Amino acid sequence: MSKFGVDLEVHIASLRRYARALLRNNRADAEDLVQEALTRAVARADSFQAGTNLRAWLFTILHNVHVNQVRSKASRPVEVDVEDVESKLVTPARQEERVELREMMRAVDELPEEQRKVLLLVALEGLKYDEVAEMLGVPIGTVMSRLSRAREAVRAKLANEGGVALRRVK
Amino acid sequence: MSAQRVSEAELHAYVDGQLDGNRRLAVERWLADDPEAARRAEDYRTQTALLHDLFDTVLREPPTDEEQELADRLKGRLAFNDNRPPWHARPLVRFAAAVMLVVAGAGGGWFGRGAQGPSPVVQQQQQQRQTLATFAEEATQAHRFYTADERFQVELGADNQDELNGWLSKRMGRDVFGPDLGRVGFRLIGGRSLPTDLGAGAQYMYVNDGNKRITLFVGAPRSGNASEFSFTQNGDVLTFYWVEGPLAYALAGRLSKEELLQIAKAVYSDVKAGPPRREEPPPQDQRPQDQQQQQQQQDQPAGVQPISDTQKPKDS
Structure with missing residues (x-):
């Protein structure tokens, strides 16, 4: 495996860990966030310049997705999601x-x-x-x-x- | 050195390993004179370790199918972007494998099931072989993972080895130290503590002039019969492992078996001799081991014979 592939895998591991910690150990939400971020990263792959900081690029995307999610959730009424509660229980x-x-x-x-x-x-x-x-x-x-x-x-x-x-x- | 005032930001940068050598020295001088600041630095470092204890388990979880698929697609896109050949196949080492890594997953650590109570000697030996093999495998994974990205390498640098050893000893609750491997051409660059089921393990990382890295992984098995050198290989990472006193060691690197064996011998004699600067090694019976282990040592000769075992050609 090339160095590049290892890097990407390590960075994504790190994204997942960060998402979990950021979202208070809520596994389902963290997985959503990482998936959304990766989806966007795939869509924007052209904007990544080889040789620049891949890790920072990925974290920035994840951060932006999170900010948007928080914003759109804030405009909706608070709801208790059964799955969220469950995922906390199974942690x-x-x-x-x-x-x-x-x-x-x-x-x-x-x-x-x-x-x-x-x-x-x-x-x-x-x-x-x-x-x-x-x-x-x-x-x-x-x-x-x-x-x-x-x-x-x-x-x-x-x-x-x-x-x-x-x-x-x- | 009051002329070189140390700022609040520099204290953090010191803890986070984001200071250059000169300022690092200045901070260390300051900390030596200011116990309160030294306590803060220590507490901050503990916080970092606790965060890793809490969340590093996530690294071991297999990615969801969606995540894996997206990761593969991203790889393809970026590789193309990078003007490199596309990824024809899934990587040999899948993500899950690369990060299964960090010692002793939820599925069971290498320590074995200490709570099972006394079992026949043979069973114990078998169990130890098994748990040590798992230990070696995890040391190998940890090596692969933490040498993959320079930022991941160490939590605490080796600029101050007393500090590094003291910190890791505290984390593990046992005296550990990174041996001096200068005579075999390797320089200690730092270490990290890794979470395990029964507390922390320690990984020391070394580098040589050719920028080759080796890691020494130290763990505290619940039952620690001294054992001969064993050898395992996973892909291009080779690992020698053994038990000495209360601790298990695994030395991993991408070197030839002979090269790695030379280093393993150096490590072996160093850890047997005890930490540097200590006047004399602590007497055998004062070491803080659990009684279980001492009892086991009485049961069988603690014959550690690294040389004879490792001379057997085991690899292909």
């Missing part, structure tokens, strides 16, 4: 048995979305700050301040809720 619970993981999950969930995005893109997906800035269409200073606020908020929550999480390993 493997085992990994969250560790207390600190559960707390981390909750702390991240409670972040404002703009902060959550930056934290996930940087810490989970390892994107460069300037890539995140370009993707979100904000100055890099904004990326840094969101990142800083997100990390401090999570830190405060983990410290409050027992403090087990961060000190456990000492």
Whole structure:
């Protein structure tokens, strides 16, 4: 397999992980988002220039799709989708048995979305700050301040809720 | 070095591995003098590790059919775009395989089923062989995956090896370290912790002057009989694996078997000698192992004989 193919597969794996984290571990929604993003990527493949940053290109597409989805959902009444609830129920619970993981999950969930995005893109997906800035269409200073606020908020929550999480390993 | 003030942004960039060498040094000096900042950096790093623990499992899930089809189409389109030959066939290593990777999936880790209670020795040995083979396979997958994209390579660089080893030891709850492989031409570039059913495993990555990468994967099997070197190969990735003391090791690389064996021997003697800068290795009976393992070691001689085993030609 060529280097190119491996890259694409790794990037798509990373998209799926990011979508899952962004959408609060809702598997069905995350799959929808990734599929929609890939569909758009296929349609726009011509706009991708060989040799440029494939990963950033894919993440930007996914981000734009997500923004549009949020916008169109906001104009519709809130509904509880049975499938959504089910997909949450079938999410493997085992990994969250560790207390600190559960707390981390909750702390991240409670972040404002703009902060959550930056934290996930940087810490989970390892994107460069300037890539995140370009993707979100904000100055890099904004990326840094969101990142800083997100990390401090999570830190405060983990410290409050027992403090087990961060000190456990000492 | 107060002349070189360190900014808030640089603390984050330090944690995220986005600082160049000079500023990294400045931040490290600052952290050495400022325990509160050092705690923050440590907590941020823990957050990152927790995020990976939470969500890396997604990497192991097989893509939906729709996703796979779209991915294949995109590959075709981009490959065309790239003026390269179209993809005639599905990749040898399908996505699911490439990312099954990260150690010990939901379907069962290499640790075996520790909760089954005592079983006959033979059964245990069989079980260990089986779990070690799975361990080696996952080390191989992890190697393939994390050497595929430079950004994925390491979570924490090796600029400060004490920090790297300390952090991974904490994650694993056992003392681990990345041996110095300079004498066989490889330089440690960093490491990452990978989630497993029973806690974290550690992957150290090395590179040589020819930009060849090898990874040393370390795990803590529940029952750790010392074992001889074993060898496995998956595609172009070769892996030697063995158990020493409380830990299992797998060394993976795209090298010839002989080259990799030389390195495995170096790793073996290094980890047996213990971490660098330690005055003397801790006595056997003070190592923090579970009793199960010690008992097993009494049951049979812990004969680790890497040389004799690996001399057997096993590959084609």
